[in-house]
Amino acid sequence: MIEQKKKYKIALIGYRLSAGGSDRVMARLSVFFDKHGIEVHNLIVIDEVSYPYSGKLVNLGLLKNKSNGWFNKFQRMKALRSYLRNNTFDYIIDFRFRTKPLQELLLARIIYNTKTIFTVHSYLIDHYMPNASWLTRLMYNHCYANVVLTQQMRTLVEQKHQLKNLVTIYNPVDSAEIDQQSDEAIALEFEYIIAVGQYENGIKQFDQLIKSYSQSILPDRNIHLVILGDGDKNTLRTAIQQTKMEDKVLLAGYQENPFKYISKAKFLVLSSKNEGLPNVIIEALACNTPVVSFRCPSGPEEVIQQGYNGWLVEDQQFDKLTEAMNTMILDGQLYQTCKSNSRASIAPFFLETVGQQWLDLMKINSNE
Secondary structure, eight states: OOOOOOOEEEEESSSSSSSSHHHHHHHHHHHHHHTTTTTTEESSSOOBBBBBBOSSSEEEGGGGOSSSSSHHHHHHHHHHHHHHHSSOSSSSEESSSSOOOOHHHHHIIIIIOSSEEEEESSGGGTTTTTTSHHHHHHHHSSSSSEEESHHHHHHHHHHOOSSSSSEEEOBBBHHHHHHHHHSSSSSSSSSSEEEEBBBBBSSSSSHHHHHHHHEEEEEEEETTEEEOOBOOOHHHHHHHHHOOOOOTEEEEESOOOHHHHHHSOOOEOOSOOSSSHHHHHHHHHHHHHHHHEOOSSSHHHOOOOOOTTTEOOOOTTTHHHHHHHHHHHHHHHHHHHHHHEEEGGGGGGGGGHHHHHHHTTTTTOOOO
């Protein structure tokens, strides 16, 4: 008699399946887990879905009303608790940012009722763990694992909170998805560089990027700057007007398929104050598009190899960022080297590799 493999069952919990980097990671892992014979349940608390995913969708955002008062929050918490108890999950993986200590203590110690893995997606770890180390340890030292994205993040969490169950796993990139979507046509008929990200806060510093770009040789060579993403456009429009770049900078808004733009750019620029492990760098390299990036905490240094697949710039030195943009245009040999090495350089980030690391962490043998 042949012994059948166990059918594992995993709950992936996130805010939504749209717009954010951690949301995209959750969606990609749902596809990987489903492909490998795991029953996947995607639980979200905001009613936004645009990323392709696999498995069952449990949209708790449909329970959210306009007031979003305490009673409504309690109802959603109760619905989550009931769902987790009515389903026998082997693992829960939490992809949310977590800024409300009492709520998160309740979730971590009471509502999550099986082996739980918490993820940290930003170098700003206070968005995921309380500043008080004793409370962080109370909430997260008992869980199955805490997954961080980079070694720099791991060192920070270890030094600040002394957690003992940290694991480093990179964000995955789905090369097949990117290849398919990169082929779509776009309406732009000029050469351009690109920046991508939400700019509802100042972390991406796109206004400073616009100024840095305006001081480069790119506008004179008719190489435009395209910015994808949503946020407060007033700040960026002001920067465009002040630099007289109205005919050179395009605010293209949020795009469900950014890859068709990234793949056709000369290179991607990352000008952030900080990151976790920026998906956009990995995705750009998967599109055979080199990257110019600040050496900001954290992530770029673990992806970009200087002069091989891109160029790292001294952190927050915008004059050096301008010089790097010029160099990528003026030094044709450097540019071609970076472009030709882009895709191969991110093999450690491919979905099959990263997904297997998740299976190994959970001690799951693939049923594929």
